[in-house]
Amino acid sequence: MGQSVSVTLPVGVVAPPLSVASTAVLGAASGLSAKMKLDRMSVYYGAFLAVAEVSLPVYAHQITAIIGPSGCGKSTLLRALNRMNDLISRARLTGKIWLDGEDIYAPQVDVVDIRRRVGMVFQRPNPFPKSIYDNVAYGPRLYDRIPKSELDEMVERSLRRAALWDEVKDKLKESGLALSGGQQQRLCIARAIAVEPEVILMDEPCSALDPVATLKIEELMQELETDYTIVIVTHNMQQAARVSDYTAMMMMRPDRAGQVIEFDVTAKIFTRPGDKRTEDYVTGRFG
Amino acid sequence: MSTPAARRWTGAAARERKRRLVNILMLGLTGLATLLALVPLAWILAEVVARGSSALSVEFLTQTFKPTSLGGGGIWHAIVGTAILVGLASLLAVPVGILAAFYVVAHPNSAMGLAVRFGTDVLSGLPSIVVGLFIYTVLVIERGYSAWAGSLALAILMLPVVVRTTEEMLKLTPQSLREASLGLGAPEWKTTFSVMLPAALTGVVTGLMLAVARVSGETAPLLFTALGSNNLSVALDKPMASLPLTLFKYAVDPSKTRNAQAWAIALVIIVLVLALNVGARLIAMWRSRMMR
DSSP, X not given: XXXXXXXXXXXXXXXOOOOHHHHHHHHHHHTOOEEEEEEEEEEEETTEEEEEEEEEEEETTSEEEEXXXXXXXXXXXXXXXXXXXXXXXXXXXXXXXXXXXXXXXXXXXXXXXXXXXXXXXXXXXXXXXXXXXXXXXXXXXXXXXXXXXXXXXXXXXXXXXXXXXXHHTTOTTSBGGGSOHHHHHHHHHHHHHHTOOSEEEEESTTTTSXXXXXXXXXXXXXXXXXXXXXXEEOSOHHHHHHHOSEEEEEEEOTTSOEEEEEEEEHHHHHHSOSSHHHHHHHTTSOO | OOOHHHHHHHHHHHXXXXXXXXXXXXXXXXXXXXHHHHHHHHHHHHHHHHHHTTTOOHHHHHOOBOXXXXXXXXXXXXXXXXXXXXXXXXXXXXXXXXXXXXHHHHSTTSHHHHHHHHHHHHHHTSOXXXXXXXXXXXXXXXXXXXXXXXXXXXXXXXXXXXXXXXXHHHHHSOHHHHHHHHHTTOOHHHHIIIIIHHHHHHHHHHHHHHHHHHHHTOOXXXXXXXXXXXXXXXXTTSOBOOHHHHHHXXXXXXXHHHHHHHHHHHHHXXXXXXXXXXXXXXXXXXXXXXXX
């Protein structure tokens, strides 16, 4: 152990990306396989380079945290992973993102299929103005005509998995909006896992929640890790340290493009970071 | 004998007096304008109620046309006619308008989207009699007066209102809901139908009711399309009575009975439109409470 490789990139110059070789070494050291792989991925908004040349592995059944100061492109990076950036008409992507060896931006790929496999939980809980049941059943109903009994089962399983079942089992017909913020966020997680995705992206899922609700979501994430691969963007360093296995540290270059300056095992990032800027950031000396 | 500081002070007092005076003046002007805007409304309402209520009765609402020598009868045929004409127009305009609004919201900057938006702007500014003339020329001259033609004219008038209100309401639905649905792998059309439309529904319904209220009082486009009739008719290929048309006919009739009935019809139309407006307001209020 302790043999993992930290890769540090200089600022201000066109960064040599994390080479595929080095990420392979990193994964091999811990015996993990990469569920997703980013290869020199850049995202532009019009002419503006928002995220520059990111190369990262996303290991299967691990929680990968993306941390860094505001505006450094964390959300943009996350939303590239299930092509949510497609909704912004001026957004453009170069480089490659692989999901189980499939290029998700290849022209023949169906974006609907990608989003089914790579689900998303958003910063603010955003349940549909429908009943709790219909919120969870929304995803499964999209793909198939499912018999009522089977659907009931799916809804219960998803709500149990999201640790919400006991709180809502008697009011499944009530509006999802009537729940508390933390419950709403767990409902959104239940809704996401009801379609049985392979990867779940979480964009600051606790930033609108109180500490108790936050703790619940964090426990939930660790539970879900056994079945899913999770990528989380967070502003909360303690949260990244508590829940994640791997951490990517992002920072803005002088030209305002976001860049991953360090990627490593979370324990290493928070105790012996390889980059001075990471150290300054995680110890609170900056940012 | 005053110091510069004191002079500044007296200057300030004078400025303040002037400011207060201007304030009072402006308040008076705006208040007067508000009053002036209310006068016609109040006057019309008072006049219509005063003159219309005498001829209004249950028989007036439930009987059909009779000659004045037999008491003049009622306006049941016109009520039915208006319901059919407006109902049919809604049936034509609402689905087309809502689907067009979906398209415009999904592709706001496409050539078609811009064309629809420009088209609805122009269409909503079109005088209603021009629409009537258009239908008369392309339909009525060959096939004769009919309820169909009247409904079509009303539908054309409703269309821009339906498109614009639906578009505005869809645009008001939170982007986060759209993202949530698309993030689950829902296609765009499914997202619009099962998430955005329900969220916008009360707003859309409010808009539709206002559109219905708007065309319920339209006379000009019906004059040479549905023509009007003295008979209770549900045949869509025949001329059909309507409240505004009957009002017009009775108002210019030499008979005093007919004139009184015209005022009563005016009262009925106003109550109808008012009911639709109040209904729309209630739905809007209910909606804003539901959203909290």
